[in-house]
Amino acid sequence: MAETAVAPKAVIIAGLNTGDRNFDYSMEELANLVAANHMIVKEEVRQKLDRPHPGTYFGKGKVAELATIVASEDLTTIVTNDELTASQIRNLERETKASVLDRTALILDIFANRAQTxxxxxxxQIAQLQYQLPRLHTSVNQRLDQQTGAGGGGGFTNRGAGETQLEMDRRTINNQIKHLKAELAEITKAATTQRTQREKNGLPTVALVGYTNAGKSTTMNGLVRKFGANEDKQVFEKNMLFATLDTSVRQITLPDQKQFLLSDTVGFVSKLPHNLIEAFRSTLAEAANADLLIQVVDFADPNSEAMMTTTNETLAAIGVTDIPMIVAFNKADLTDANYPVREGMQLIYSAKDDASLDELIAIIREQIFQNYQTVTLLIPFDQGNILNFLNEKAHILATDYVAEGTKITVELTDESAKRFEKYRID
Incomplete structure (x- = not known):
């Protein structure tokens, strides 16, 4: 039997502009997030206020307008552009007769659907539970209404039972969070061990960071295709927000045998929930411990400047500072700009273009292979294993056979140069 596709759920998106110069873009982004969660925007409502209404977030007139749209369009869900308090959600739902999903809950839903590992x-799960904790009394109050009757007075005994239930719910969720964090710590410990082992191998590390859907995975796949040890190690890529949440690490080997590790990290978005940033801190550790960052920016998007601001703010929030960064403006093939074009540590390029990838590699090479030196070694004939190692792992510039052995001119890291110091003749 053929499967029938489920039609996207129609929703209202609603935003409050309190003076944010990027408000229009944040609403556009909210619509994209809604689409990523298999919903479709039927109506859009905006309001400009100096500050949110403490009880309903939106002003009285706008709440009435939302209620009218819900009734006339037969809609059941309102998605707001900001995180709301429990009381604001409860009051809005009561006034509009619709479910309210705030931006934080929406992003958490998307992440929950995308998570694979x-x-x-x-x-x-940790971020979702932390989001639920301060909102527990919403469900408790609903349960109390059912116990006492809407507007019923004299429900002191039941209210006391509800408060006890609330404490139990909080304790249960806190225990769940504790258990999940302990399990996550074990996985993080294993990942840290793997990262430490990679660091012992002495390979420099490069991390792709940036806004979701800017082309990080496409860039990684292009570099793996051209320079990876195994072309089959492609990562998942798709033209959608948060296509992947998992960090992937691949080894890149250049034609001159220089090697580095390239990681693709989870994408960012404006107003990324704090709890989610905290929960993903271990995943983002690849960026925090990198020798070089490549911030991939969607050059074809008119809001690219706001995207860069969000990326930089998120990196600062997780403590990623003082790491050299290449700013790589991707998707130039979707614009009229010439590419690849480099200016200092900035590159306009297309991740689907070989010449662009070569230019990106050239900048990476300049940044992470500064500790190389050219030395001349004389390897005795009876130590062919050393010569074989250097042929496989290093860039040999010249080879000459003399009576005492094989004389080679080779590029080595400072550490490797010390290792082979006894063979140096230059």
């Missing part, structure tokens, strides 16, 4: 699932 156990680590990602744990991180999302």
């Amino acid at each position: 156990r680590e990602a699932k744990l991180q999302v």
